[in-house]
Amino acid sequence: xTISAAPFISTAIGPPRRGGLDQLFKMLCFSxxxxxxxxxxxxxxxxxxxxxxxxxxxxxxxxxNTTWNPVTDVFGGLGPIVGTLVTACLSLxxxxxxxxxxxxxxxxxxxxxxxxxxxxxxxxxxxxxxVVYGMxxxxxxxxxxxAHVQLPLAMAATPGSLLDKLTSGVxxxxxxxxxxxxLAIMILPYMAAxxxxxxxxxxxxxxxxxxxxxxxxxxxxxxxxxxxxxxxAVGAVMLGLGRALGETMAVTFIIGNSHELPxxxxxxxxxxxxxxxxxxxxxxSAMHYSALIALGLVLFMITxxxxxxxxxxxxxxxxx
Amino acid sequence: MLIGxxxxxxxxxxxxxxxxxxxxxxxxxxxxxxxxxxxLSQWSSDYSKITGDHVNYQSIGSGGGIxxxxxxxxxxxxxxxxxxxxxxxxxxxxxxxxxxxSILPVVNIPGIAAGRLKFTGPILAEIYLGNITKWNDxxxxxxxxxxxxxxxPITVVHRSDxxxxxxxxxxxxxxxxxxxxxxxGEGTAVQWPTGLGGKGNEGVAAFVxxxxxxxGYVEYAYVIQNHMAWGSVQNSAGRFIAPSIAAFQAAAATxxxxxxxxxxLVMTNAPGVNSYPITATTFVLMYKKPKDAARSAAALKFFxxxxxxxxxxxxxxxxxxxxxxxxxxxxAYWAKEIK
Numbered sequence: 328x329t330i331s332a333a334p335f336i337s338t339a340i341g342p343p344r345r346g347g348l349d350q351l352f353k354m355l356c357f358s359x360x361x362x363x364x365x366x367x368x369x370x371x372x373x374x375x376x377x378x379x380x381x382x383x384x385x386x387x388x389x390x391x392n393t394t395w396n397p398v399t400d401v402f403g404g405l406g407p408i409v410g411t412l413v414t415a416c417l418s419l420x421x422x423x424x425x426x427x428x429x430x431x432x433x434x435x436x437x438x439x440x441x442x443x444x445x446x447x448x449x450x451x452x453x454x455x456x457x458v459v460y461g462m463x464x465x466x467x468x469x470x471x472x473x474a475h476v477q478l479p480l481a482m483a484a485t486p487g488s489l490l491d492k493l494t495s496g497v498x499x500x501x502x503x504x505x506x507x508x509x510l511a512i513m514i515l516p517y518m519a520a521x522x523x524x525x526x527x528x529x530x531x532x533x534x535x536x537x538x539x540x541x542x543x544x545x546x547x548x549x550x551x552x553x554x555x556x557x558x559x560a561v562g563a564v565m566l567g568l569g570r571a572l573g574e575t576m577a578v579t580f581i582i583g584n585s586h587e588l589p590x591x592x593x594x595x596x597x598x599x600x601x602x603x604x605x606x607x608x609x610x611x612s613a614m615h616y617s618a619l620i621a622l623g624l625v626l627f628m629i630t631x632x633x634x635x636x637x638x639x640x641x642x643x644x645x646x647x
Numbered sequence: 648m649l650i651g652x653x654x655x656x657x658x659x660x661x662x663x664x665x666x667x668x669x670x671x672x673x674x675x676x677x678x679x680x681x682x683x684x685x686x687l688s689q690w691s692s693d694y695s696k697i698t699g700d701h702v703n704y705q706s707i708g709s710g711g712g713i714x715x716x717x718x719x720x721x722x723x724x725x726x727x728x729x730x731x732x733x734x735x736x737x738x739x740x741x742x743x744x745x746x747x748x749s750i751l752p753v754v755n756i757p758g759i760a761a762g763r764l765k766f767t768g769p770i771l772a773e774i775y776l777g778n779i780t781k782w783n784d785x786x787x788x789x790x791x792x793x794x795x796x797x798x799x800p801i802t803v804v805h806r807s808d809x810x811x812x813x814x815x816x817x818x819x820x821x822x823x824x825x826x827x828x829x830x831x832g833e834g835t836a837v838q839w840p841t842g843l844g845g846k847g848n849e850g851v852a853a854f855v856x857x858x859x860x861x862x863g864y865v866e867y868a869y870v871i872q873n874h875m876a877w878g879s880v881q882n883s884a885g886r887f888i889a890p891s892i893a894a895f896q897a898a899a900a901t902x903x904x905x906x907x908x909x910x911x912l913v914m915t916n917a918p919g920v921n922s923y924p925i926t927a928t929t930f931v932l933m934y935k936k937p938k939d940a941a942r943s944a945a946a947l948k949f950f951x952x953x954x955x956x957x958x959x960x961x962x963x964x965x966x967x968x969x970x971x972x973x974x975x976x977x978x979a980y981w982a983k984e985i986k
């Protein structure tokens with residue numbers, strides 16, 4: 328991890344003499360950056376061209392309609408779009424406090440002997456392929472969740488109550504809630520690892536000053552450490568959210584894959600990525616194909632907006 | 648067995664002699680249906696041991712297979728949904744079936760073992776339309792006398808991914824239910840009126856196993872391997888047929904292939920008293936006048952070998968080989984159409 332916190336020490340030394348090798352190095356870096364930009368533009372343009380027939384045929388209804396009918400070639404993406412946003416937000420809700428807890432424990436409280444093992448375990452979690460999370464979710468987690476959480480909750484709810492509305496659904500653990508939990512487990516290691524690096528980057532003097540002034544652990548973490556890293560932490564959160572928005576295989580296994588709008592937390596739904604993964608290989612009609620590519624563009628736009636919001640948030644936060 | 652073996656060895660020698668005499672081993676490229684991939688891989692591995700010809704098959708899905716053969720980037724494409732003759736003619740393509748699979752309704756109801764429950768086509772359609780919602784519905788009870796069906800809700804499970812399995816299942820429901828035909832129709836993916844979707848056969852099998860009161864549809868091999876509780880289905884002659892290789896072959900034999908053009912026939916709800924009604928067929932697409940005639944001929948030789956001698960591999964993987972009469976018809980079609 329090379330993400331540093333706020334630029335604490337800035338080296339104000341100008342570049343040295345420009346040799347031939349230096350020029351070449353600059354050129355290489357420049358071409359790497361432009362290649363990236365070109366690839367990005369290429370993706371946007373080809374998605375827009377591929378999705379154009381769908382946008383043209385359905386217009387705004389593509390964003391507001393829940394009908395997704397490959398037989399009659401009528402496509403509206405509201406179900407997958409809402410499913411994507413709901414699962415990503417829910418997963419962030421679960422993962423963010425946990426990631427903070429894990430990283431603060433590791434840096435501030437954990438005995439030296441167990442720090443490294445836990446840190447390594449987090450990195451290992453990040454390395455598990457998403458399809459493995461999906462299979463584990465389908466065969467292990469979903470049945471467990473259904474038997475020990477979903478059924479008891481559904482049985483305890485009085486008919487017609489808010490709890491009943493929130494927990495209605497097929498009691499087999501394949502729903503947007505379990506999909507969000509699996510997503511949370513998947514994005515947790517990324518965020519925890521970056522938070523840990525950020526906390527480690529807090530200068531020792533700062534931490535010691537806080538304790539020296541008589542701050543408790545809670546006060547030191549809450550008033551000194553977190554404000555110090557929050558700028559970069561927003562970036563880490565956005566990285567996690569980006570992964571949650573685009574995650575495909577694990578979600579496809581466990582979300583239940585219905586194109587309707589989810590009616591409760593325990594209802595099945597779909598995300599943009601899972602819909603594309605499910606239907607792209609066997610999409611035989613041109614409009615079906617185009618509608619899937621159009622959904623891809625929508626996902627791109629959502630990610631774009633998320634990054635934009637992150638930038639605005641970063642700008643609003645004052646530098647420490 | 649011994650005769651079969653001798654015949655195979657003789658053929659192997661004949662083929663290898665013919666090929667090695669003429670040229671070096673050919674690389675036969677193909678793409679398409681994922682459904683046919685296991686048996687095609689087995690055939691190609693056995694075939695390359697005998698002849699040296701290697702089949703390079705990419706199982707990218709039927710849609711991809713059709714696109715690739717139309718772009719002429721492969722020697723053959725494979726699709727679970729036959730193309731209509733007009734579309735074939737437009738691209739100069741020939742089409743023939745290679746192997747058959749079958750689809751079974753499976754249930755998870757306490758106290759109901761495999762083979763106990765009986766379904767009619769209209770009942771399956773009503774369940775998948777969401778019109779029958781409880782297992783003790785009088786319409787189900789009427790064909791299942793003597794079975795005590797519980798008062799629990801039905802959870803419908805379907806495939807979430809586009810697939811030939813879904814196409815044939817929906818095609819069958821369209822045959823037996825006018826309401827299904829007008830409201831939902833048939834396709835590799837459809838707008839399901841109810842239920843939840845599992846990814847692949849394994850996803851549907853997992854959801855059915857984990858959900859009390861559920862019904863799903865999976866390929867025969869998955870039912871056998873996972874010991875799932877299948878139900879028998881009433882065929883067009885009015886008999887309730889348990890799934891078996893013989894019943895699938897009976898369907899292939901009684902389906903009206905002789906009157907089809909370019910084998911454009913989906914053989915669900917096939918006539919015949921012993922026919923199992925819900926089957927899935929994979930079709931191969933090849934150019935009638937290929938640019939690379941040598942490779943195309945090598946591909947035809949491979950399919951000829953597979954259709955005539957590939958039955959043991961197919962049976963081992965729970966596919967159904969085409970009946971001999973149909974194989975003869977296909978070979979006559981090759982001779983006439985593919986140059």
